[in-house]
Amino acid sequence: MKIILLGPPGAGKGTQAANIVDTYGVPHISTGDIFRKNIKEGTELGKKAQEYINQGKLVPDELTCGLVASRISEDDCKDGFMLDGFPRNIFQAEYLNKYLTENNVALDKVINIEVDSELLIERACGRRICKNCGATYHIKFNPSKKDGICDVCQSALTQRPDDNEETVSQRIQVYLSETKPLVDYYTEKNVIANINGNQDINKVFEDIKAALA
Numbered sequence: 001m002k003i004i005l006l007g008p009p010g011a012g013k014g015t016q017a018a019n020i021v022d023t024y025g026v027p028h029i030s031t032g033d034i035f036r037k038n039i040k041e042g043t044e045l046g047k048k049a050q051e052y053i054n055q056g057k058l059v060p061d062e063l064t065c066g067l068v069a070s071r072i073s074e075d076d077c078k079d080g081f082m083l084d085g086f087p088r089n090i091f092q093a094e095y096l097n098k099y100l101t102e103n104n105v106a107l108d109k110v111i112n113i114e115v116d117s118e119l120l121i122e123r124a125c126g127r128r129i130c131k132n133c134g135a136t137y138h139i140k141f142n143p144s145k146k147d148g149i150c151d152v153c154q155s156a157l158t159q160r161p162d163d164n165e166e167t168v169s170q171r172i173q174v175y176l177s178e179t180k181p182l183v184d185y186y187t188e189k190n191v192i193a194n195i196n197g198n199q200d201i202n203k204v205f206e207d208i209k210a211a212l213a
Contacts, residue, residue, distance in 0.1 A: 001026055001080040001212065002105060004087070006182060007113035009171040010124035011197045012204065014136045016113065017084050019205045024212070026080040031088075034067045035059065045070065065095040073103075080108075089178050093185050110186040111208055115197035117172055124168040128157040142201060 001024045007013045021028045035053070038046030045067050052059045068086050071077070087093040100107065115123075126139040128148075132155035137144045144151050162171075186192040193211035197204055 001082075002100075002108050003080070003082040003212070004107065004110040004186070005082060005084045005113075006110060006179070006186075007197060008115060008120055008175045008179075009168065010120040010127070011113040011115045012123070012201060013084060013113060015142070015201055016111075016205060016208060017082060020082055020111075020208065023209070024080065024082075026082050027076050028084060029068070029071055029077075029081050029086070030084045031064055031068065031086050034071050038067060038070075061089070061091045061095070065092055065099075068092075068096070069099050072099075087182060090181055090185060093182055107189075107191050109212055110182075110192045111195060111211060112183055112186075112192055113195045113197035113204065117169075119198055120172055121165055121168050124163050124171075125165060127163050128159055130155050130157055 003020065003024075003026065005013055005017055005020070017028050020026070035046070035049050039050050039053075040046070045063065048063055049059050049067065052063070064086070068083070072081055072083075083096075087096050123138060123141065126141070128137045128139060128144070129135070130137075130150035130153065133150060133153045135150050135152045136142075137150075137157060144157060148157050149155070150157055162168075183192065183194075193208075195204060195207050195211065199207075
């Protein structure tokens with residue numbers, strides 16, 4: 001199963017990504033994880049990425065694409081993968097399409113989670129994260145059993161400093177201008193499944209499973 005997961009900030013991609021990985025047994029590939037892995041291992045691509053990050057700059061598309069291509073060429077991706085946070089724009093989508101075509105790999109589905117902007121803001125501002133194990137919660141929609149404490153490892157939950165209304169609204173606008181054209185791109189390729197993300201978390205995953213069936 002080769003999947004791309006699309007959706008604006010706060011659409012619940014983290015929760016659904018975990019569900020997909022558990023159900024289908026594919027590696028979860030995010031650009032953030034790839035950057036951290038390559039930087040930690042001191043690879044050439046990692047060193048180049050670190051230079052841009054140290055300068056407070058975005059890692060260029062070409063470098064990001066190279067890192068992703070390197071990752072999905074690893075053995076654990078032979079039977080499938082789920083890309084989360086990549087591609088972010090048409091350049092990256094075209095690169096990925098060329099790479100997959102050259103390696104005789106076909107995408108099975110692009111899952112696009114759609115959520116109303118007002119709900120996205122409410123979700124993001126109520127999000128809580130465990131810095132220790134990475135588990136995510138929401139004070140209203142997916143609370144931890146004990147207030148402020150992670151169910152998994154019992155560590156304290158924190159709120160990301162950028163999870164405020166002004167910053168979230170800005171992130172949504174960036175998404176709409178840069179990433180939403182991908183929806184049209186993959187619609188033309190007839191591989192997209194638009195999922196109503198305004199629903200309950202479990203109903204969203206039921207719809208995702210139906211789309212992947």
